[in-house]
Amino acid sequence: DIVMTQSPDSLAVSLGERATINCRSSQSLLYSFNNENHVAWYQQRPGQPPKLLIYWASTRESGVPGRFSGSGSGTDFTLTISNLQAEDVAVYYCQQYYGTPYTFGRGTKLEIK
């Protein structure tokens, strides 16, 4: 199975500042047939299912605010949340959909400092 390693486990950032979450995969997630990185990012608020934020490593899902951005390629990926808002408090997960089973990272808990 492909292992997705997220860091840090938790993060406290001041309102209006930037949060950066990292995800490393145990093998490359760049698929040669479509030249896309098969990585997604999700946000999970307490008591809610995960919500898709980013797919293909950097494509924002419809309706997701522009302060959320994804980057990276191969095995190293980053979710950046700019201008942090109170409603961004959540746990964030990366997921690979390169090869089954489509594994998730363990999550990064984001709090307000």
Next chain:
Amino acid sequence: QVQLQQSGPGLVRPSQTLSLTCAISGDSVSRNTVAWVWIRQSPSRGLEWLGRTYYTAKWYNDYDVSVKSRITIFSDTSKNQFSLHLSSVTPDDTAVYYCARASPALNSWSQGTLVTVSS
């Protein structure tokens, strides 16, 4: 807008079969390029992708090897829904279970069902 409505018991006895159904509205279970997925979440295991079913000229299934001997995911096109059967459950199968739509990222999720395995 796709909506997924889960149903099934919240308590299952050890060694019995866990059965959940996910009713789809706003999409078709037999749509090409879309897969229908079961995922569970627990404090010990985190988010765990269990398996999927999808239709591309015929029906296919993929399962996580850790549950492959116990899991069945199948669709009912007449009811536009898909289901999960997980047999021989133990307390380790206690988790919140979600159904989701994958194209290929998981862009629609059910609210989830806490399934407790206990006698």
